[in-house]
Structures are given as C-alpha cells and as structure tokens.
Amino acid sequence: MKAPLLNGQDGVDIQIIAEDGTPLNVDLLPDEAVTFERIDRTLKSNPAFQTAYPNAKLTRIDLNRGIQENEAGRYYLRYQYDSGVTEFWGHYASDIYVDCDQGLVGVAK
Amino acid sequence: MLNRFLITPARSAGWLLLACFFVTSSCLADSPIVPDAQKTPGDLLTTDAKVICVPGYTKTVRNVPQAVKVQAYRNYGITNRKPGEYEVDHLVSLELGGSNSIRNLWPESFVTQPLNAHVKDKLENKLHELICSGQLPVQQAQQEIAQDWIAAYQKYVEPLARKAQTAGTEKPAIDEQPLEASNPVSSSPDQPDSAGNCPSSSPIKVSKNGIYHVQGDPNYERTHAKNCFSTPEAAQAAGFRAPKRSTK
Numbered sequence: 038m039k040a041p042l043l044n045g046q047d048g049v050d051i052q053i054i055a056e057d058g059t060p061l062n063v064d065l066l067p068d069e070a071v072t073f074e075r076i077d078r079t080l081k082s083n084p085a086f087q088t089a090y091p092n093a094k095l096t097r098i099d100l101n102r103g104i105q106e107n108e109a110g111r112y113y114l115r116y117q118y119d120s121g122v123t124e125f126w127g128h129y130a131s132d133i134y135v136d137c138d139q140g141l142v143g144v145a146k
Numbered sequence: 147m148l149n150r151f152l153i154t155p156a157r158s159a160g161w162l163l164l165a166c167f168f169v170t171s172s173c174l175a176d177s178p179i180v181p182d183a184q185k186t187p188g189d190l191l192t193t194d195a196k197v198i199c200v201p202g203y204t205k206t207v208r209n210v211p212q213a214v215k216v217q218a219y220r221n222y223g224i225t226n227r228k229p230g231e232y233e234v235d236h237l238v239s240l241e242l243g244g245s246n247s248i249r250n251l252w253p254e255s256f257v258t259q260p261l262n263a264h265v266k267d268k269l270e271n272k273l274h275e276l277i278c279s280g281q282l283p284v285q286q287a288q289q290e291i292a293q294d295w296i297a298a299y300q301k302y303v304e305p306l307a308r309k310a311q312t313a314g315t316e317k318p319a320i321d322e323q324p325l326e327a328s329n330p331v332s333s334s335p336d337q338p339d340s341a342g343n344c345p346s347s348s349p350i351k352v353s354k355n356g357i358y359h360v361q362g363d364p365n366y367e368r369t370h371a372k373n374c375f376s377t378p379e380a381a382q383a384a385g386f387r388a389p390k391r392s393t394k
Contacts, residue, residue, distance in 0.1 A: 052247070052249060054248060054249070056220075057185075057220075057221060058182070058184075058185035058186075058217070058218075058220075058221030058222075058248070059184045059185060060184065060249075099247055099248065099249070101214070101217060101248055103217045103220060103221070104213050104214065104217050105213070108211075108213035109211040109212075109213055109214075110211045110212075110213035110214035110217065110248075111213075113247060113248070115191075115245070115247075121192075121197065122191050122192060123208075124191070124207075124208055124245065124246050124247075126211050126214070139208065139209070139211075140208035141211070
C-alpha cells in the first residue's frame, strides 16, 4: 500500500497497524498524514540528519496506533540515503528535537 | 520495495506440536510464542549481503524504543512477565538484515524448552555464517527464518527432538543424532579446563558450592568452575542455583 503524497514525495510504502498489532487496510487520517509530514520536514531540515544521511528519501512509514502519540514509536519512518537505509521513530514532544544516535525525533503539537 | 513475508502459522504450529510430542508430555507449559503471521510477518531493512556481513553492522542499526517493545508485548497479550522471561526479538534478526519495524518484532521466551530465544540465536548465527561465507543466498535465509524459524533451525542447525515421553514411558530415540550433543538448552554439563575456565560454548561456571555464575557476574572471573553450562536455565535444570545477589 502506498501513502498519499507526503511533502510531495510519492512511492512511500505505508503500514497502518491496529492497536492489537494487526495490519489495517485503511488510509491515514488527515491529522496522521500531517504529523508524518511534520516529522519528515523536521528531520530533513536538521543539519545533523543532513550530514549523517545525505540525500535521504522517505521510502516507508508505519503508523502504530497502539502507541500513544507522545511516545517514541507511534510514527516510524524509513529513509534510503546515499550509502544505506535508516529508521526513525517520531512522536509529539514538548520541544522539537532530533536525536540521530537513537533515531528519535520529536515535534511540537 | 523490500520483500515482506507470509508465514504459515499452521506450519509453525505443526512443527511445534511435533516437537512437543517428542520432547515432553507437558507441552503447553513449555511452548514459546510462535510469531503471528498477521502481527509479525517479518520485515527487512536490507537484502544486501555485503551490508550485513560487514563486522559490526548490527551496531549501526538502532535500538527499538521502549514504547515499541511494550506494544509488542501487548500485541501478544502479555501483561505480566518476570525479569528475564522474554525478550522482544526480531523475527528476521538484525544480523540477517531484519528491520526494527514492529512487524518484525515479537516477544520470545528465554525459558521455554526446548525452543527459546537462545535456540533461535544459534540459528541466526548459523545463517549469518552461511550467508557471509557465500553458502546461502541472503534472501533465502531471510525467507526461511521468517516463514518458519523452527523448521529452519532443524534444517540448518540440528534436528530438534529425539526422545519421547508419554505418560511417563520413555520411548526409543527417533533421530540418529542425540539432542544433548550440541543443544544449547541441554542440562548436561561440559568440563572446564584445568584452570577452571569454561569453553565459550558453555560459559556458565558452576562453583564447588553448586552456585552458577554468568558472564558479567562480579564473581565470574574468580570462580574456578567445576562444571560448565551453555545457559543459566541449563544449570538450574541440573540442580544448581544462582548467587543470591545475581543480576541474571
């Protein structure tokens, strides 16, 4: 299943996972898509991310609906970059942050 | 797009039941959780053997956040657990190119017998070795471990069960290779060397007082082993105990 255009990117695989862990064949809700876009923008505008993952392209997202939106893990993003693949987990946080060591990214609501 | 796998749960369950039949009469108490094909089909980060065969590759892959681990337990209905009873494991391990997506994670027991996370680790190491020595295509290894890791274990490591016990009656061995020969969960001890050190295949040291010590234990290095076991569970099964302040 492909995600809707996220920040103008197409071809992004998407998995929406229900609270019991089973896959759902549904579309992202509008606010969920907006959150993924915010996380993606936050990462791509971060200098450390740009340095560590040159030419990163979003290739896959998972939405784990069983995880609260303020917990790292609800929003999973995978990027292909020049020399490999990396994973990040996004969530809502009190302040925007990017932790490339842990693969965590927080966006403010 | 990277492959995703379809597991046949009936196949895994069948192997499990078969293993249980031959190993123990109290199977249900000893069964690990088999990954659910819907919840944990397996998921890949890479299919490039050159990537995963670089020494230290897995250290470049992230750790799974705690909230994701908690969700993995919830997905399988595990609400209570003892320390050291489970790990949230990757169905396709990181060393075989697996991802950290929750679709590649499930809670796997450390303590069930004969199948548990230690046993699966042995399979993962074997498959990695075969891939990196050019003897097995990475995608085949990924597919086989995702589809049925128990069958893959029997194919690449060793047959599972040799003895059947039903209603207290020991049945003849069914396979030619004895389980105890290399099974990591066997309770048969190995012998230490003359300095009291244990081999890397059986690193658990048992002291003359019948206390076993795991690597990392403060007394491990100075313990002069009388027996060696592959796992703490095996040492316990043989009647030895952990130190009272063990961090195991």
